Amino acid sequence: MILLANQYGKIMKTIKRVLVGMLLFTSLLAGCSKEEDSMISEPSTQNVSLEFGAVLNDLANKVMNKTIHNQLPNCNNGVPKLARITVSYNGEARTVDLNILSDGTTYYTDYSEELKIPVKVSSDGDDSNDFTKVTLSEFLVYDANPDNGGKLVWIAPKGDSDFSGYVDKPLPFDITVRPGTKKYVELEVLCFDERMANEYGYLSFVLTTEKLFNLCFFANYCDDNGRHYPANYSIDLFVLNEDGEQIQIYAGGEHGTMPDIGQYDDGEYFGRPLCLAVPGPPDGVAGDEDYLFYTIIPEDWESLYGNIDNIPLAAEGLNWNEVQALYNDDGETQEYIHILINCEEVSACGEFETIPESSFYDSITPENPVDYFEIVTYLDEIIFSFSQGELCADAEDIPNCINEFEMLIAEDGFVISCLPAGCYTFIRQQVDGVNQLITNDEELLEFLGIIDSKGDALLLALANDYYWNINDIENGAIKEACDGYELIVSKIVSSCTPLQIDRFHLRITHSGQIIILDQEVIEYEENICI
Structure with a gap:
């Protein structure tokens, strides 16, 4: 698994004041x-x-x-x-x-x-x-x-x-x-x-020569069905001066107040964190007193979710303690403020638990009776396999039956991994003595049928390019929800210039629909490829 990292922030250089002639x-x-x-x-x-x-x-x-x-x-x-x-x-x-x-x-x-x-x-x-x-x-x-x-x-x-x-x-x-x-x-x-x-x-x-600090935002927009998208938005930001007046330093809609949004070559839409340079609090303002005030203005995104209500959200205040808390232990990288636009609270059903190192495949339940199935990850040879059932149990020539089954190798699969080498995962199964391959998402959904186990949900997530960290509840978790299962997983949304990895909160319904409840950037490197 890929080790996740926090996004890197960049601190602007600054300059000072005093006046001279023209x-x-x-x-x-x-x-x-x-x-x-x-x-x-x-x-x-x-x-x-x-x-x-x-x-x-x-x-x-x-x-x-x-x-x-x-x-x-x-x-x-x-x-x-x-x-x-x-x-x-x-x-x-x-x-x-x-x-x-x-x-x-x-x-x-x-x-x-x-x-x-x-x-x-x-x-x-x-x-x-x-x-x-x-x-x-x-x-x-x-x-x-x-x-x-x-x-x-x-x-x-x-x-x-x-x-x-x-x-x-x-x-x-x-x-x-x-x-x-x-x-x-x-x-x-x-x-x-x-x-x-x-x-x-x-x-x-x-x-001025005062030190500046990055304040970063990331936003999701939810449609009326509750599906989450990366959001387009702008920000009004005010800072308190020494006289107690709010001075606007960023105006929504102007250059630098909207995130970088777009679509990768593979069709995946992205919205990158928006980082603004802000000063520390003025003299006389305590660490727990608000001195920054921001308002989020939802913006349209025609090709993704269309025209929306552009009424600004309620203004929010930030104090110095909250700004400092966003920075990680290295003092440079930082978390960002996560904004939800038109999003309801997520389900309270169930409690998240880590995904253990032991195989989650044990709980996979095929829709129809299967004599034997095997999940195979392949790269020039089988590098991983998991099986359930008994192979060739009723065959007259068991060695020949097994040999024929083992010769069944797909040319591609429903999971592509092992980047950049590119191994793939497929299922081979035996039903009433007939060998079959399952190599794409449609065949996988037909194989699983109703998503009624954690193994079903995790395998479906893998087939859609999500992955997780073992025994790390922040980056790999699952729970049984009111309608299906909810997962905390990651995904490489861009593999080259930039490398971008996002963390997702997913809901997978019993019918196999994957709904993005939340999405946030956790790693972003401008000039790296994998």
């Missing part, structure tokens, strides 16, 4: 500053280094032509020492720290190996496609390393912010990088005023 930045795309010629890393790829230069502008004159906002940032004289920028290209985003140098009149960033941009160079003489598009999405300048207490002094506003009107080209914008060129791009920045942190287009607490 500047005109000139972005410089050039060949290496420490080398006159661009370095060729491959015959078809040239690495072009990306650098930034800065020229101080007169804030007062610039503001005279800007009537967008009725209040201006209040600036001080912090000296720029480090720029933290975020760029993306070729489908990958990266955040890079750059030292800022000065020649007495101009500020510019130091050369960095981390900002060498690969540019494809064609070999056919046609250079029309010889470029890389780089998107600059964040530009923050500090008077020292923000991880060591440096204060934010300059900031490039974003296009959806109140301060975007003060600059001609707010972030994000694209830069075209071509081999062997030096290209200058004007980048205007404003000084940062802590009192107006919400006006720049960044989350206000991202502009």
